[in-house]
Amino acid sequence: MTAAPLVAIVMGSQSDWPTMQRAAEMLDRLEVAYEARIVSAHRTPDRLVEFAKTAAGNGFKVVIAGAGGAAHLPGMIASMTHVPVLGVPVQSKALSGQDSLLSIVQMPAGIPVGTLAIGEAGAANAGLLAAAILATGDDALAERLKAFRAEQTASVAEKPA
Ligand code: RP5
Numbered sequence: 001m002t003a004a005p006l007v008a009i010v011m012g013s014q015s016d017w018p019t020m021q022r023a024a025e026m027l028d029r030l031e032v033a034y035e036a037r038i039v040s041a042h043r044t045p046d047r048l049v050e051f052a053k054t055a056a057g058n059g060f061k062v063v064i065a066g067a068g069g070a071a072h073l074p075g076m077i078a079s080m081t082h083v084p085v086l087g088v089p090v091q092s093k094a095l096s097g098q099d100s101l102l103s104i105v106q107m108p109a110g111i112p113v114g115t116l117a118i119g120e121a122g123a124a125n126a127g128l129l130a131a132a133i134l135a136t137g138d139d140a141l142a143e144r145l146k147a148f149r150a151e152q153t154a155s156v157a158e159k160p161a
Pocket residue numbers: 011012013014015016040041042066067068069090
């Protein structure tokens with residue numbers, strides 16, 4: 001039996017997937033079930049509303065939302081659900097993701113989006129952070145997260161090759 005997805009990875013465009021895959025890879029590694037969807041704040045606004053308003057009822061515990069440019073997706077999702085939203089600023093072509101970052105991070109008080117770094121590092125960390133949030137209520141996942149950290153530490157050489 002496949003576990004019900006606890007994390008939703010949503011992105012504004014197919015073009016965001018190479019970045020957002022880094023979040024998916026982390027969740028795969030930590031054995032956290034997720035579902036990935038394309039939801040555009042601007043091109044598919046009705047899909048956005050439907051997704052956000054049903055996120056909690058559909059069992060999602062964390063939403064990871066990545067978008068680039070005028071990146072309204074994470075904030076709009078956060079406005080319609082109490083499920084925690086982690087925002088990933090995708091590296092845009094025109095402004096290298098500075099636009100995405102500022103669009104996502106500057107939320108008004110009252111509607112938080114936990115904003116990560118621009119690009120693949122931010123997506124990978126969003127996956128890890130989602131796992132850490134879920135691990136507060138899942139001891140086995142906490143152990144997998146600790147093992148990941150230990151493995152990462154062990155992989156760092158003392159001296160450059
Ligand atoms: C945003 O516009 C998406 O999140 C993407 O980062 C950016 C460009 O989208 P495409 O024109 O590549 O579909 O909505």
